[in-house]
Each structure stands twice: as structure tokens, then as C-alpha cells.
Amino acid sequence: MPFYTQEQLGSGLRRNTEHQMTQPKVLISDKMDPRAAAIFRERGIQVDEITGKTPEELAAIIGDYDGLAIRSSTKATAKLLDQATNLKVIGRAGIGVDNVDIPAATARGIVVMNTPFGNSITTAEHAIALMFALARQLPEADASTQAGKWEKNRFMGVELTAKTLGLIGAGNIGSIVASRALGLKMKVIAFDPFLSPERALELGIEKVELDQLLARADFITLHTPLTDQTRGILSREALAKTKKGVRIINCARGGLIDEAALKDALESGQVAGAALDVFETEPATASPLFGTPGFVSTPHLGASTTEAQVNVAIQVAEQMSDFLLLGGVTNAINMPSLSAEEAPRLKPYMALAEKLGRLLGQVLGEQVRGVSIEVEGAAAQLNQKPITGAVLAGLMGTYSQTVNMVNAPVLAKERGLDVKEIRHEREGDYQTLVRVTASTPGGERCVSGTLFGNAAPRLVDIFGVAVEAELGGHMLYIVNNDTPGFIGKLGTALGQAGLNIATFNLGRRAAGGEAVALVAVDDPVPAELVQQLCALDGVREVVPLNF
Template sequence: MPRVLVSDKLSPTAVQIFKDRGVEVDYLPDLGKDKEKLLEVIGQYDGLAIRSATKVTEKLIAAATNLKVVGRAGIGVDNVDIPAASRRGIIVMNTPFGNSITTAEHAVAMMFAVARQIPEANASTHAGKWEKNRFMGVEITGKTLGVIGCGNIGSIVAQRGVGLKMHVVAFDPFLSDDRAIELGIEKVELEELFARADFITLHTPLTDKTRNIINKDAITKMKKGVRIINCARGGLIVEADLIEGLKSGKVAGAGIDVFEVEPATESPLFNMENVVCTPHLGASTDEAQENVALQVAEQMSDYLVKGAVTNAINMPSISAEEAPRLKPFVKLAEVLGAFVGQVTEEPIKEVEVLFDGATAGMNTRALISATLAGLIRPQVADVNMVSAPIMVKERGIVLSEVKRDKSGVFDGYIKLTVKTDKRVRSIAGTVFSDHKPRFIQIKGINMDAEVGRHMLYMANKDVPGIIGVIGSICAKHGINIANFSLGRDNAGGNAIAMLYLDEAFPEEVRAELEGHEFIGSAKPLQFDVEEV
């Protein structure tokens, strides 16, 4: 039974979901704040469910020897070292939809609060003053709203802005023209957004490209009297530059829910009348907290029990519905990669994965990840579908994918081609009705080879008696052959043989086989598959 640690506060309903789905769970909501204690116990767990208090550092990941998945109840994963997790093959999931509406609503509320100076007017009125002339606001209707980042939350804010009769312009490199039309907004470049917007709201993750996206230079390009809202991430705005803009009057007001350093117990922004500050309340509604907790429990359980991957930051998603159908092809992809990885000695330069027929309509990103894991595992033992693509990229290997309609007798198959400085290797395989992988072509030679745990791959000449030679040598050394598959390019030409053995092939027998005049090479192989 997989075991999960919940180290931050989550809904009791989420804890029950783990239990109901066959996952052992330890609910220790204050453990995330105790770094040393967490470091001490993390090695016992397959999964770690967190919110923002737990910091999943490289040091913690190194100690998490059994960890397979980290689930963040919420959108932001700033508190998780994703590169370190990926290198260790740990899936990192978040819940990008559970608090989208709540955060979007908070951004709209902040916009109204800034436009009408509601917090200051409230404090003044509670103090017994009646300063009606002091709090002169501006209307929202007819103003231009600039949305930076038009993903899950940003698109909801954009829709609300349209509903408020605002003209909405958006900057997002991934926003398509069709999606912009669907939302009823205008897609623009960032500098144009700065120049036109009366209100600017941020809804982008914090990355190297977005860090300090609102700085002194950006504020210079904005309209005088612009109002800025940030309910996304601290670090998107250079706070010192914002303060300067507020003091000069270039920025008329700001609504800030997130800060460069949190918890923010003191800040020059707190003393400014034209600034509304809240303590990172974007996702703080009962509905949102419940939603993200339930989602993360469901996602982690589905992965640990069924192999389904949902909302992963560092791996292609595999739905619960497609997981059973995809699983045998994932194994096929792994063994194709493992074959090439075991027979290739020199550095790999290029990798091409071809999907033919039915496989072209599958989750090819997941299948490619599995192929790469099998390919580099002979050289890097501690690798899986999460870490393999990163390792391949780090090694400068060129990766390409090809999809095509059914072109042969098989409904679908996968073909892997690998190039080095010296040669090109290729192997193709498919899955039969028994859900077990088969090799159907090696080096362009057709064959039908059942894949077993222990195998021997041979290149030989197509001459009479060669099968007897191989069988005799194996028999002399007590090696039992479970299955023997052959193929050739033409009569009397080059041939290959795949032997499925009951036990690992002894290395000392290899020299005897390769010493035969008609046997070019013999390579013992091992595959991580179930025995028949």
C-alpha cells in the first residue's frame, strides 16, 4: 500500500479520499514547518501532499529515497525545487483549477477597492469622520483593463472585465487569436498594453522571464494615473519602483495581495493611502481551500494506485481513462529504448521516435518519455519517465517525433531510430492482444520476437546449420532457450536472431559464440518485463 505524508493543513475530506482509495496517509499538518523533523521522516513516504508552508528543497528531495510524487494543493509551486525533483524522477503536481475563480474574484475585488478607495473610506468612516469629498474615485465602466497572463485565472478576470463593460487587452505569448476572440478581448504586445491600460492586473507565474516584469522602465511606458493589481506572485513587481511611481503620481493606486518576501509584516507600501494590501488572500475562500485539497488527494491517489498523471508540472499527463490502454505501450516504448541503449556503445547524437497507425493517436509525449527512460537507463540507472527528457536535453541529444497513418500489417507500432557518429540503429515494436511487447523489426529486418527478461541478440550470416550451432553451444553450457526468433534481409545475406532465455546469458559463453565464423556479434540483454 502506498504511503502519503500530508505536512500542511488540508481538509479532513482530502485525508479521507486517500484512505478510501487505498493509500495509507499520515496527517501531520505542522510538520512542514519543522525542516529537520521532516528531513528525518521523508524517506518513509511515496507521496508528499503540501500547501505553501512546506519547502521541498534539494536537500529534502535527496533524503526522500522512496518519494514518487509531490502534490501541491494550489497553483504556485515556488516552494518546490522542480529541477531537483525532476532529476530524481519525482512527479510534481499542482491543482491549477481549484482556486481559479476565487483568485480571479479577489483581483476584481481589489480593482474595485483601489478604484473607489474603499479600505481608506471604511477606516475613516469607522473613525467617526465623514470625509465624502476626500475619497473621489473613478469608474470601471469604459476603462481599458490590461491582463498580463491569460491562462486559467487571467481568462476569468478578462471575462469579468468584459462583463463590467471594460475594454480588455491581454498579453500572453501562448494566447491564440481564436481564444482571444472567444473571450471577447484584444491580444496585444506587452508595451502596447502598458501604453493603453487604465488598470493592469497580473496573472502570470514567476519565472526568469516574468520576474520584475513591472519595473521602473515599464511604469515609465504606462498611462499617468494607471492602477496596478497583483494577486499572482510576489517578485513580478519591483516594489521599490512601484513605490516611486505611486509617490510621483504616475501610478494612481495599487492592489497588492502578494509580496517579494512573505509573510510581509512590514513594508513601505503599508503606509500609503493609495495602496490596498491583503495577506495573500487570493485563494482564501472556503470553497477554494476545499477544492484544491480534494483535487490534490484525488490526483496523487490516482497516480500511486492507477498510474494516472494529472496536472503534472514535469511530466506529460496520463488520464485515468487512458492509463490501462496506454500502459502496455509505455512498456513497449521502454523496451525499445532499452534495446538500443544496451547495444549502443558510442555517444548518441539524435533520436527519432515514429508512431505509426493507432499509436499516433495515443499520448505520444508519455510514450516518448518512456522511450528515453529505457534508452539512457543502461548508462544512468536512476532514471524514469520524469527525469529522462531532462537528461537527454542536458546531453545535447536532438529529439524528433514523427506521426503517420497506418502503413503496414499492424494496427499500430512504434519505431525508434538512434544516430551516433558511427552508425544508425533502429528497432520497431508493437503490442499484441496479450498486452506484451514484441520486436517486429531490427535494422530493417522483419521478425516477431517475444520480449523476455533475459535475451540474447545476435547478428549472423544466413547459412544452413547456424541455428544448430547456436543451440549446441547453449545446450553445452546448460542454457535453456524459451523462444528463438529469426529474420534476414535476403537469402544468404545478413540475419539476426533473438533468443529468449530462462536465465541470464553467461558472459564467458559470449566469446565462444562470437568465435564462430558465421556469427558477427552476440549481445546479452535484460529487460524489465513480466515473465510469461
């Protein structure tokens, strides 16, 4: 998997020049509303709809595609991704990405997107429906009545009005459930570490700790992703802390509740009722909960409405198209967001940032212990995350040939690099400036760049020496003593080696002091020439560069 080049950084495409002339190609491997394929075609993207394939069959064809659009059936495992040599983006039409190996995708530089808003209302409404089903024992009453019984006195329900609803997770879906519950005149409390006091006030709910929620809630509904922190959040111990007679609803992810413990709590009466739309193992054709009094189940129907199916299909197609064609990154799991509108403006800055990072990586190599990315002027008004990602992609390219903006932050973290972002509102010498400082055992080394005409990247400072240089192709970075005749010696050496000089940029700290030359040449610099240049009088350092 090659680098993102300057153009690829802006467009999100990893392909060679010949491939850039062809249309991106997307595979839809799960059944999806036909509007998804229509959107891809309207945007000029080739699309194949091939569903129902075995993992082996899918692995045999996945290498032909730039994008993979899936629902829940396709499993994007590390083994499958090993064969996805051209894959750049996986789009999940829905919220959960349990069926995608996120670390494996990230390591391979593949963006993983979901569509968290397309089925939010549908899932929230299903949670409310299950709450009503539990409150009024609707499934049992229906079964009894259709069996010819008239057990009016058997089914004594409870009102929702004035009851306390406990939300575990108050994000997009949880906040919709809260809104509906408040309309039912319920009191809503929420446990969510990411919920700010201001947001809680805006939603009209009370933020509480988990133990408080368990003790106070008449109904508990879960709306949190399945992570190492949330797995088994309603454990046997947690269920024992609940208010006696609580009713529990889960339309989020299986694995949030200890199902065996929930069965015991239902049988003991600690939990009066439970409604699950999701299970630890799906499809859930067998469960210890089946047949337990007070238990209601549905087969993962949270997103199963006509509107939701259309919404997520449209959303995933638009997001993937924006990425493949424009570089827009929306609702990505493993990369900062970059809207399709931002991408064209950020493209030259990302190209500049990648070159600065690549310059530092090639000159300093293993010495780098940390990196600080500063922006000022016009650059300070932009989304800084993609600029940081581009710097890291350039820097980490020194250590890996499979690096891009998706996996560069992970590689930097693995190497223990400290990464800082700094934004300056001040006006400087340049209308816009990106400065990258590397921490090394010998101290800080800094390079700075700007844009000419808001488009052309230029290096303006290298390790404290003012220069004005393009960074591209094959170059030589040379540090030498500022003495008469050196440039002639250098030119002669390059000429004798058959290397034609494309551009020649000089800078120095002071007359007779340390000087820096950045020389662009038409061909790669042979190792023997580097040794020859190092032997010239006054030369302190010679590093061949490639951009």
C-alpha cells in the same frame, strides 16, 4: 531509485514485487481540508496527516512515503528530496509551486502536480475586489469613518465602466478576470505571448504587446507565473511607461513587480494606486510599500475562501490517487498529462516503447545521437507523449540507473539527443505499430514493435531484419553469417555454459547473408561466454540484453 518496469510504467508506481502488494502511502504535511485525507482512504491509500514539522523532522520521515501532499508551508527542497527514497509524486494543493525544487524533483523522477483550477474563481474574484477597493479608496474610507471622521469630500473615486483593463497573463485566472471585467463594461486588453488570436476573439479581448498595454491601461492586473521571463515584468522602466494615474493589482506571484520602484511611482503620482496580495518576501511583515498613500495590501488571500480550500484539497487528492493507483498524470509541471482513462489503454504501448528504447540503448550504447518515434495504425490514435517518454526511459536506462519517464526527457536533452515524434494516419502491415529510429555516426538504426491481442509487446523488425520476438528477462542479440550448422554451435556453447534457452528467434536479410538471433535464456549471460560466442566462426556481434 529503480527503473519503472513494465507494470510500473503503466501504474506510475516504482516498487519491487513485495511492495506492490502493499498500499501506497501518502503524507499530508500542511494543513488541508479533511476531505483530502478522506479521498485517499476511500481510494485505498494509506495517509498520515503530520503538519508543522521542521525540515529536519520532515526529512527523517519522508523516506516512508510514495506521495507528499502540500500547500505553501512545506518546502520540498533538494536536501529534503535526497531523503525521499520512495517518493513518486508531490501534489501542491494550489497553483504556485515556488516551494518545490522542480529540477531536483525531476532529476529524481518525482512527478510534481499542482491544482490550477481549484482556486481560479476565488483568486479572480479577489483581483476584482482589489480593483474596486482601489477605484473607490475603500480601505482608507473605512479607516477614516471608523475613526469618527466624516471625510466625504476626501474620497473621490473613479468608475470602472468604460475604463481599460490591461491583463498581463490571460490564462485560466486571467480569462476569468476578463469575463468579470467585461460584465462591468470595461474594455480589456491583454499581453500574453501564448494567447492566440482565436482565443482572444473568443474571450472578447484585444491582444497587445506589453508596451501598448502599459501606455493604454487605466488598470493593470497580473496573472502570470513567476519565471525567469516574467520576474520584474513591471520594472522601474516599465512603470515609467505606464499611463499616468494607472492603478495596479497583483494577486499572482511576488517578484513580478519591482516593489521599491512601485513605491516611488506611487509617491510621484505616476501610479495612482496599487493593491498587492503577494510580495517578494513572504510573510511580508515589513515592506517599503506599507504606509504609502494609495497602497492596499492583503496577506496572500487570493485562494482563501472556504470553497477554494475544499476544491484544491479534493483536486490534489484525486490527482495523486489517480497517479499512484492508475498511472494517470494530471496538471503535472514536469511530465506530459496522461488521464486515468487513457492509462490502461496506453499501458501495453508504453511497455512496448520502453522495451524498444532499451533494446536500442543496449545494442548501440554511446553511438546514439538522436531518436525518432513513429506511431501508425491504432497507436496513431493515442496520446503519443507517454509513448515517447517510455522510449526515452528505456533508452536512457543505458546511461543511468535512476531513470524513469519523468527525468528521461531531461537526461536526453542533457546528452544533446534530438528527439522527434511522427504520427502516421496510414494503414500498414500491422494493426498497430511503434517504430523507433536511432541516429548514429554510422547511419540510422531502426527497431519496430507491435501488440499481439492489443496487450502483448512483440518485436517485429530489428535493423531491417524481420523477426517475431518477445523482449524480456535475459537475452542475447547475435549477428552472424547465415551458414549451416551455426545454430547447433550456438546451442552447444550455451549448453556447456549451463544456460537454458527459453525462446529462440531468427531472422535474416537473405539466404547466406546476415542473420540475426534473439535468444532468451533463464540466467544472466557471463562475460566470458560473450567472448566465447564472439569467437565462433561467422559471428559479427554479440550483445547481452536485460529487460
